[in-house]
Every structure is written in C-alpha cells, then in structure tokens.
Amino acid sequence: MxxxxxxxxxxxxxxxxxxxxxxxxxxxxxxxxxxxxxxxxxxxxxxxxxxxxxxxxxxxxxxxxxxxxxxxxxxxxxxxxxxxxxxxxxxxxxxxxxxxxxxxxxxxxxxxxxxxxxxxxxxxxxxINPGGITERLPLLLSSWCRNITHVRAEEFSDIRNYPTASVVRDVMMFGTPPEAAQTSPMPTILGLGFCESIDMIAAELGWTLDADKRTTHEMATATQDLDTPVGVIEAGTVAAQRFTWEGLVDGQPVITVRVNWLMGEEHLEPAWTFGAGAARPGPQDHEGEGRGQRFEVELTAEPPVSVVVHGLHPPVVGQNPEIGLxxxxxxxxxxxxxxxxxxxxxxxxxxxxxxxxxxxx
Ligand SMILES: NC(=O)c1ccc[n+]([C@@H]2O[C@H](COP(=O)([O-])OP(=O)(O)OC[C@H]3O[C@@H](n4cnc5c(N)ncnc54)[C@H](OP(=O)(O)O)[C@@H]3O)[C@@H](O)[C@H]2O)c1
CATH class of the missing domain: 3.40.50.720 (NAD(P)-binding Rossmann-like Domain)
Known part of the structure; x- marks a missing residue:
C-alpha cells in the first residue's frame, strides 16, 4: 500500500x-x-x-x-x-x-x-530530542533491566551548527550578558517537550513523580570575542548553556534530561568541554572540532545500561546544518x-x- x-x-x-x-x-x-x-x-x-x-x-x-x-x-x-x-x-x-x-x-x-x-x-x-533520545530510547533500554533507580538522557551539541541568528541570539540568548540570559524563555519552551518525555518514562516505568519538576539553567561566558555563524559573540557574554530538567520522587531525581549547548570548547569560562565521552571510534570517526557531539542515555539499574549515539550532528562544525535535522x-x-x-x-x-x-x- x-x-x-x-x-x-x-x-x-x-x-x-x-x-x-x-x-x-x-x-x-x-x-x-x-x-x-x-x-x-x-x-x-x-x-x-x-x-x-x-x-x-x-x-x-x-x-x-x-x-x-x-x-x-x-x-x-x-x-x-x-x-x-x-x-x-x-x-x-x-x-x-x-x-x-x-x-x-x-x-x-x-x-x-x-x-x-x-x-x-x-x-x-x-x-529526536524530545521525541526519541529522551523517552523512546530509555524505554527500549529499560526492557533489559530490573530495579531501575535513575534514567538520564543528555545532549552535547556545538551550537555553531545552528546558523539562525533570530533563534540563537534572540530566543536562546547566546551573546547576551548572563543577567539578561537568566530571563531566557528557553527553559519553559524546551521544558514543555522534555517534561512530556519525563512524564512518559515515569508513567511506563511506574514512578509517581512529585508535582513539580526541577529546572536548572547554567551558563558559561566567552573569554574572548568568538567569530560564529550568528556573528561575533563578545567576550563576557553567554557562549554556552546547560539546561537540566529533573523528575523527582520525594525530592530525589529519578529522571534527568539535560542539554549542553557550547559555542565550541575553547574560550569558555568556566572551561566547559564535551567531556570524556567525546571519543568516537569506528569508521565514521573524524578529526577536529565538534567531534564530541553526541547523545547519551544511561540507566542506573541491574544491569546498568548506557548508549552513546553519534551521527545525528553535522560532522564538520558550521557546515551542512541540515544534517542535524x-x-x-x-x-x-x-x-x-x-x-x-x-x-x-x-x-x-x-x-x-x-x-x-x-x-x-
Ligand atoms: N523534536 C525534535 O527533535 C525536533 C528537532 C528539530 C526541529 N524540531 C522542530 O521542528 C520545527 C521546524 O524546525 P526547522 O528547523 O524546520 O525550522 P525552520 O527551518 O525555521 O523552518 C520552519 C518553517 O516554518 C514555516 N513558517 C515560518 N513562519 C511561520 C508562521 N508564522 N506560521 C507557520 N509556519 C511558519 C516556514 O515554512 P516555509 O519555509 O515552507 O514557508 C519555515 O521554513 C521547529 O518547531 C523545531 O523546534 C523538533
């Protein structure tokens, strides 16, 4: 048909x-x-x-x-x-x-x-995120586990792959002073979808969540002017952001969804990087910037199960952003x-x- x-x-x-x-x-x-x-x-x-x-x-x-x-x-x-x-x-x-x-x-x-x-x-x-990494994949992995106590789904992206200034600057508030970015609508806008993912996992795994989820917004600033696809991000303004949403039971997190958005890994204060999970072995490996971009899903359970998903980001930072979509x-x-x-x-x-x-x- x-x-x-x-x-x-x-x-x-x-x-x-x-x-x-x-x-x-x-x-x-x-x-x-x-x-x-x-x-x-x-x-x-x-x-x-x-x-x-x-x-x-x-x-x-x-x-x-x-x-x-x-x-x-x-x-x-x-x-x-x-x-x-x-x-x-x-x-x-x-x-x-x-x-x-x-x-x-x-x-x-x-x-x-x-x-x-x-x-x-x-x-x-x-x-993908939400709509895949944050609920479909954790639920799939959960079928191999017992005694699940925590689920984490996390994105690590180089935001220089997002060339739309109206979104990156005006909505995400990259390139603004941290005090201004503190008022960003992003935790609410993004949170609508991610909190649905958290609710779906809780419903299926059997957690009764506290009424309120915990939202955390952290920022890093540029230590020098950064030349990016959305223009110069001036020293001292926001160049990286980390948003975390947590589903809680009696105040303790049982489901954590997080996005890490970095304008590259250099020239950030604090000195955030894509971290230890950045290595990407195998035939699709490549050198250079942005190779640490990935999604991670981790279940704290018996057995503890985790996956790292590569290939959903543009492999060369700043080129062919459509690959990410x-x-x-x-x-x-x-x-x-x-x-x-x-x-x-x-x-x-x-x-x-x-x-x-x-x-x-
Ligand atoms: N869940 C996920 O994992 C995920 C991942 C990526 C994106 N998304 C979502 O998918 C949506 C599309 O993303 P995108 O990257 O394709 O965005 P985009 O490149 O900005 O394209 C959005 C399109 O919306 C149309 N549009 C513009 N103004 C509009 C208006 N006032 N009313 C209705 N339509 C209007 C335009 O269509 P025409 O160009 O045809 O005129 C435009 O090209 C976004 O909401 C994004 O958040 C979700």
Whole structure:
C-alpha cells in the first residue's frame, strides 16, 4: 500500500522530510504547504534543491484540506492547535516534531482528541530530542533491566551548527550578558517537550513523580570575542548553556534530561568541554572540532545500561546544518505507515508498534 503524504512547511526539517518521503518505498508526496509567499507556486523539488518532482507548493490551506491524502507531516516553526484540528477533522493523520509527545490532559488536548475521532484520524508527536533520545530510547533500554533507580538522557551539541541568528541570539540568548540570559524563555519552551518525555518514562516505568519538576539553567561566558555563524559573540557574554530538567520522587531525581549547548570548547569560562565521552571510534570517526557531539542515555539499574549515539550532528562544525535535522525529519517520515494504521486519537510511543526505517530502494 502507498500512503499519500502532504508536507506542511519547508524549513530545514521540512526539506529533509520531503527527501525522506521521496526515498520511502511506501510513501508518495501529493501536496506541500508553505508559509513564505515566495515559495508558493514553486515545484517542491526546486525548493529542496533537487530536480522538479511535479508537486507544486501552495499556501492555500483549504485546497490542501480538500486534497485526498492519508497523512500530513507537520513541521512549521510553531505548532498551531487550530490547524492540527482542521487537518484531523479533514480525515488526515498528522505526524509532527513540534509537540504532543505525551501531552497529558487539557482542554486543548480534548479538542484534538474530538477532532481526531470526528475525522477518524491519528496525531503522533515524535522527533529526536524530545521525541526519541529522551523517552523512546530509555524505554527500549529499560526492557533489559530490573530495579531501575535513575534514567538520564543528555545532549552535547556545538551550537555553531545552528546558523539562525533570530533563534540563537534572540530566543536562546547566546551573546547576551548572563543577567539578561537568566530571563531566557528557553527553559519553559524546551521544558514543555522534555517534561512530556519525563512524564512518559515515569508513567511506563511506574514512578509517581512529585508535582513539580526541577529546572536548572547554567551558563558559561566567552573569554574572548568568538567569530560564529550568528556573528561575533563578545567576550563576557553567554557562549554556552546547560539546561537540566529533573523528575523527582520525594525530592530525589529519578529522571534527568539535560542539554549542553557550547559555542565550541575553547574560550569558555568556566572551561566547559564535551567531556570524556567525546571519543568516537569506528569508521565514521573524524578529526577536529565538534567531534564530541553526541547523545547519551544511561540507566542506573541491574544491569546498568548506557548508549552513546553519534551521527545525528553535522560532522564538520558550521557546515551542512541540515544534517542535524535529518534524524527528526526521518522519525516523522518513518512513522507515517504506523500512524495511518493506528486507531483515531493522539497516539504516543506507548500506543504504537515499533517504528522502523526502510532499506534503500
Ligand atoms: N523534536 C525534535 O527533535 C525536533 C528537532 C528539530 C526541529 N524540531 C522542530 O521542528 C520545527 C521546524 O524546525 P526547522 O528547523 O524546520 O525550522 P525552520 O527551518 O525555521 O523552518 C520552519 C518553517 O516554518 C514555516 N513558517 C515560518 N513562519 C511561520 C508562521 N508564522 N506560521 C507557520 N509556519 C511558519 C516556514 O515554512 P516555509 O519555509 O515552507 O514557508 C519555515 O521554513 C521547529 O518547531 C523545531 O523546534 C523538533
């Protein structure tokens, strides 16, 4: 069976998703929504830098709602519950990296569940971090363990791979004085997704968490002016950040999710680095900056199990940032057949079967 897919937005994730749909033997791209006026009317292949594929991008939402399609891969910069409800009501399944990994209960969630039932459609939230490393992988590893007392999922990324100044400077607040970055919305914005991951792990492993999770925000500053893809980060301003969210039982952490974002490993105060886990043996090894980028998952249990995931970051810092978005895009693409086959409603990893990729055609 071939599933007919609409791609919603053609940013970095969206373009990687389109390439993934074209490479997937069970999927056919039949439509594409774009936000930018200058992309509307263009062949989707042209937007992605490949040959024309005969699918024209549009910003006409109603035309896409009326289109016969099985699934929408929904990757805009910000999620719109209103749009997702319209898509579900129109009978289209939705896979997305922008939320709903384990959304709990709220009036908005109830409205989405209603729309999904009316449209006989399914919504699934996925991704890498959150949406993979912080809940799917720990749950997979947990099946080899007993007496689990702690779960840690951690990202180590060179933030020079993120070339978008409006995000890195204005939202993440790199390059601002530490006192200003203290007011960053990032712990809240990121925390929405990561706290869903923590809740999913706790629910499945059997922890009843304290009502409040603990959030910690640490910073390092530049010891000299740093030349970066988002401009000069001035000495004394924020050049590295570490955010930690902890699920607690009686005040003690049982689940720890952490991101370490560094503008390189040199010229930081305190002198943060990617640490001892940086070595990357094997055929994909490479020399130079950024080689310590990775994700780690560790279970304190019998036996203690840990994995280090390489390959999800651009191998050369500052080049081909889109490589970092292939993973989250493909997790969406590969989920499509499973989500189309699922019962209506919001379905998480706890509801769906194992999601796998496909061999090259
Ligand atoms: N869970 C994960 O692991 C994970 C990983 C990576 C990214 N993400 C999320 O995925 C989303 C997309 O990331 P990205 O890297 O592709 O971002 P991006 O390159 O900035 O692209 C986002 C796209 O959103 C569209 N857009 C712009 N303004 C919009 C608006 N006002 N309303 C609706 N759409 C608008 C644009 O589409 P057009 O260009 O087509 O006009 C734009 O290209 C983000 O929310 C990001 O946080 C999640």
């Amino acid at each position: 071939t599933y007919r897919v609409i791609q919603w937005a053609t940013g970095m994730v969206g373009q990687e998703s389109i390439l993934g749909v074209l490479a997937h033997p069970d999927l056919e791209l039949v439509g594409c929504w774009v936000h930018s006026a200058d992309k509307a009317g263009k062949d989707v292949g042209e937007i992605c830098g490949i040959d024309p594929i005969g699918v024209v991008a549009t910003n006409d939402v109603d035309a896409l709602l009326a289109l016969d399609a099985d699934c929408v891969i929904y990757t805009p910069v910000m999620a719109s519950t209103t749009t997702v409800i319209k898509l579900l009501e129109s009978g289209k399944n939705v896979v997305t990296p922008v939320g709903w990994i384990y959304p709990g209960e709220s009036p908005k969630v109830a409205a989405i569940e209603d729309a999904a039932r009316r449209g006989n459609a399914t919504l699934h939230g996925t991704g 292939t993973g989250p895009a493909m997790h969406c693409v590969n989920a499509v057949p499973y989500v189309c086959a699922a019962e209506p409603g919001i379905k998480t990893y706890l509801d769906l079967p194992l999601i796998a990729g496909r061999a090259a055609v």
